[in-house]
Amino acid sequence: MTRIAILSQDPTLYSTRRLREAADELGHDVRVVDYLRCTIHVRAGKPQVSYQGDLLDDFDSIVARIGTKHTIYGTAVVRQFELMGTYVANSSQAILNARDKLRSLQILSSEGVGLPTTGYAHSTQDHSGLIRLVGGAPLVIKLVEGTQGIGVVLADTESAAKSVIEAFRGLDANILVQEFVKESAGQDLRCFVVDDKVVASMLRKATGTEFRANIHRGATAEVAHLTEEETRTAIQAAKVLGLKVAGVDMLRSSRGPLVIEVNASPGLEGIEKATGVDVAGAIIKSVAGKRLKKTPISVLAP
Numbered sequence: 408m409t410r411i412a413i414l415s416q417d418p419t420l421y422s423t424r425r426l427r428e429a430a431d432e433l434g435h436d437v438r439v440v441d442y443l444r445c446t447i448h449v450r451a452g453k454p455q456v457s458y459q460g461d462l463l464d465d466f467d468s469i470v471a472r473i474g475t476k477h478t479i480y481g482t483a484v485v486r487q488f489e490l491m492g493t494y495v496a497n498s499s500q501a502i503l504n505a506r507d508k509l510r511s512l513q514i515l516s517s518e519g520v521g522l523p524t525t526g527y528a529h530s531t532q533d534h535s536g537l538i539r540l541v542g543g544a545p546l547v548i549k550l551v552e553g554t555q556g557i558g559v560v561l562a563d564t565e566s567a568a569k570s571v572i573e574a575f576r577g578l579d580a581n582i583l584v585q586e587f588v589k590e591s592a593g594q595d596l597r598c599f600v601v602d603d604k605v606v607a608s609m610l611r612k613a614t615g616t617e618f619r620a621n622i623h624r625g626a627t628a629e630v631a632h633l634t635e636e637e638t639r640t641a642i643q644a645a646k647v648l649g650l651k652v653a654g655v656d657m658l659r660s661s662r663g664p665l666v667i668e669v670n671a672s673p674g675l676e677g678i679e680k681a682t683g684v685d686v687a688g689a690i691i692k693s694v695a696g697k698r699l700k701k702t703p704i705s706v707l708a709p
């Protein structure tokens with residue numbers, strides 16, 4: 408029996424419910440903890456976390472589901488549990504690596520993972536240079552911290568691209584400009600990786616003329632049959648970012664799979680319903696059996 412905490416803001420969410428259910432079924436002691444209600448005690452040599460006055464000092468392992476709105480506080484709580492010797496999936500650093508699209512693509516590029524050509528600039532003065540870098544229009548413009556397809560725009564012409572870049576920058580939004588992968592035509596792959604294995608994968612298909620294959624934008628999902636290269640790429644992407652649990656999204660291009668984003672708290676509903684795989688069970692099995700380390704831990708950086 409492992410003492411497992413699920414860090415989640417909402418116990419009624421599908422993913423949280425399924426993780427708790429899976430842990431119960433596998434005979435573990437499980438508790439859902441709202442990380443926003445945790446207090447972090449920072450003191451030399453004795454890091455602690457409390458929840459409404461009670462110390463949380465006996466979890467063996469933690470499944471961290473940190474919402475995009477609370478990255479800073481959420482990862483601070485996760486880091487505190489790491490300092491206490493608790494096994495966490497995912498680690499605070501891995502969550503931070505994945506949270507920002509540009510940062511994750513930079514890390515992936517250093518390891519040679521296939522990616523769409525992507526440009527990032529602070530100034531909008533050299534539009535044409537940025538547009539040329541990704542092979543001209545049509546091209547995709549994205550908010551660095553967008554999700555659910557919101558903030559992903561397809562610009563058909565160079566002048567449309569210029570206007571969109573100017574508009575976003577005028578709002579002080581951080582954007583990246585990306586090669587449009589035409590061959591993937593409104594489809595993307597979501598590969599669910601747990602401990603260096605793809606446990607389930609789905610092919611998402613946009614409806615009508617929509618090019619974004621997000622379920623929130625009306626896309627449908629079915630079981631995906633991955634090539635060996637796709638499986639290898641998904642596992643490598645998760646590994647390079649340090650993620651034990653990851654939703655790796657890729658486009659099928661004429662030059663092989665191209666990773667567009669990697670999610671550190673991937674939702675379970677879409678993937679479990681599309682594939683029938685017990686993904687929650689796979690996550691719980693991966694954190695079970697890990698033990699709280701009682702060895703003294705230094706909070707000083709090396």
Ligand code: ADP
Nearest residue numbers: 523547553554555556557586587588595619620
């Ligand atoms: P979000 O985080 O909002 O889901 P994504 O980067 O995943 O943003 O983009 C949303 C969708 O848009 C993808 O699922 C994919 O279908 C489509 N898309 C994104 N980038 C490209 C691209 N470079 N070429 C073609 N389609 C893309």
Ligand code: MG
Nearest residue numbers: 555556656668
């Ligand atoms: Mg996406």
